[in-house]
Amino acid sequence: MFDITNIEEILENVRQALTDEDWDRAVELVEALRPPDQADVFEELPPDTQSQLLPLLNPEDSANILEELDDENAIEVAERLETDDLSRIINEMEPDEAADLLGDMAPDMAAIALSSIEDAADILPLLEYHDDTAGGLMTSAEVVLHKDISAAEAISHIRTVLPDAETVYYLFVVDDEVKLVGVVSLLQVVMADSHSRIIEFMNPEVISINFDTDKEDTARLMARYDLLALPVIDDENHLLGVITHDDMVAVLEEEETEDIYRLGGVPDERISIAVSPGSQLRSRLPWLVLNLGTAMISVVVLSFFEDTIAQLAVLAIFFPIVAGVSGSAGTQTLTITVRGLALGEVSPRNGLAALTRELLIGLANGLVLGILVGLIALVWKGTPLLGLVVGVATLLNLIAAGFAGVIVPLGMYIVKIDPALASPVLVTTITDTLGYLIYLTIATVVLIGLF
């Protein structure tokens, strides 16, 4: 079995070689690794060392490392390289990765680098497209077959064009105007009678995507239809490029991390445990200040009831239940709704059905939990009315939580704000504020009114 755990050890050896200023040994160690491992080892090195080591590696390995590094790290390293070295390395990168890197670099540096890159013609058109669209994901390096050539011609074309491409599984077929007309797999070409024309055995029902489509929708489409490559077209069906499966996996992972982070109150998906405390703080503190602001709404609501609390301090003792349990229920509903929206299972179309379901669940949960909480208050404090107040408040709060957990993310989705981003704060604010309001209003009327 392939051993993935020895990266630490290799990193140690690389560091030792660098301390000994034995650059040959460091190069040898890094070049023996696979690209993702090379990048892992590389990104642990100090920036100075990175820029010194990269030009010493063979350009293919350097290109792989630049492709695998985080965008910011890659730009940092690239901008410190000599123009010659940079051009040499970019020449070995996949055109889409090269375009991403050049597009993010300082424009003057990118222009100089581009001027001495052989494959600039492959990269230049890709610079036009938005990073967040299908056009920004596509690459131009795939083989394109004309519909009228034979299987034998196709194979000899592949032999000529692509001595080292490893990602040619689907071959896209175009007509005289380079409009997409079909797809064949390499296997089909190999198995076809060598004289038969591509158009005779290609699949004309090719799934394609407009260059302007959002990249997450693009990745979901590829995952849904299990596509290893997706052709990108313009409004007139001209083939512009191809998106490969590795980009799909990367976009999906990025999106999941983004959703998980946003639901957890970390608004910047580039923040990971490895990012410096300073950047962490800049990303997370504003979010906590926002949370403080929304908590202040509850504080203001509570301040209206200061007299009630002063008269009956036992009421405050049940606050954790009032805020906690309905908050948890709201988060459950929110999580299911947000994930459903992301996976396309929930939409405004079936929103009413989802709402009805969650209100029913809120009612059922509320009945069970309300009775439980009421009994606890009754048995513990021996006051039937207190039990009733706490129980009824819990019931109403859980119904409100079900309502907020659906309405808030769905509303965000409709006004095109990411539901995972804004919903958690809003739902918590609603369940908290409504929770305290309902509980203390009932308490004031029932308990204080009667005392």
Place this chain on the structure above:
Amino acid sequence: MFDITNIEEILENVRQALTDEDWDRAVELVEALRPPDQADVFEELPPDTQSQLLPLLNPEDSANILEELDDENAIEVAERLETDDLSRIINEMEPDEAADLLGDMAPDMAAIALSSIEDAADILPLLEYHDDTAGGLMTSAEVVLHKDISAAEAISHIRTVLPDAETVYYLFVVDDEVKLVGVVSLLQVVMADSHSRIIEFMNPEVISINFDTDKEDTARLMARYDLLALPVIDDENHLLGVITHDDMVAVLEEEETEDIYRLGGVPDERISIAVSPGSQLRSRLPWLVLNLGTAMISVVVLSFFEDTIAQLAVLAIFFPIVAGVSGSAGTQTLTITVRGLALGEVSPRNGLAALTRELLIGLANGLVLGILVGLIALVWKGTPLLGLVVGVATLLNLIAAGFAGVIVPLGMYIVKIDPALASPVLVTTITDTLGYLIYLTIATVVLIGLF
């Protein structure tokens, strides 16, 4: 561009055809769709209709639908079919999917179905492996090449063996004992000199995985090294089967949903917005009862301070800040740690560094927020001491939140409980309980002591 939005319309038409009892029309409509769309339309139909419609479709489409359906739905449909129909359909399924289905069905039904399946020899060995391991993910249908055959022989072998397989991108190479010795891509075979032997141009450094490896680790390995197919071996390096990229994408999506759900307090990842309210309740209510139990810990802590609150009701008004802001900070840290553990960025090895970082961030956040909260209390209530108490408590609570947000998930990870499952409840319990305890202890000493 391929239109993905017309499923609703087609579903409407299928329903209409079924209402009219026009089965031919329904079959025609479903057969015109791509597999994931067929499954989407199919799963919206009532169970009776599903079992009636499935045998009418051509077996390949039926097989695709069974493969795409949720496991539970697939078993339900399969168990209602006539044995003949079932065998005919399973014959067309991928061996791994067939093994999954048969393994989940009632054993007697599975045995009867297996006895009349042509490709039983492909399916039987797969039944041995655990669903949660690499062995459970693998399929047996790929081409295997002997190391000593020529490129031309390989191509003619592929032509004979695989008239319709669409997933042969990597071909795995074995020796006389069927031990894995290398890999070639179909492109390499096509481009090689037709007389050269496979062993001359194959890549001997093939990444493989033991059948017993956890399926999530397997999927992460495939994503990391960008593998379209991963060979599965036993302890003696014998090739057992191959895992294809579609299984990788499915496992990763399942895992992300599981993590998102568990962080959001939905312990069962099969629950989606589409699942019946009854099942939802069975999954979610116990979790809320657990939350109620942990909230009771805070309630008990608060009850120790009932006298303090009775003397100074204004203290209770700041509860939402005490519990809310440190809860949010704890959730932020928890989210980053859990995601880091899932992606392999955090481990017990670098746990101390992560903890130090989070304590620093907690300190910095705490200073800023503590001063803010203190100022709000001071300005609003005009009591400097109250401002000091609320501010210092906020500072200490944020440091505690940073501590709990790292220690809890890391501890779970070490004792091999999924951090995403148990951590949110524990972290919230800790931040809440400690929050109230710290706040009210300081308040009792400083404010009540001095009043």
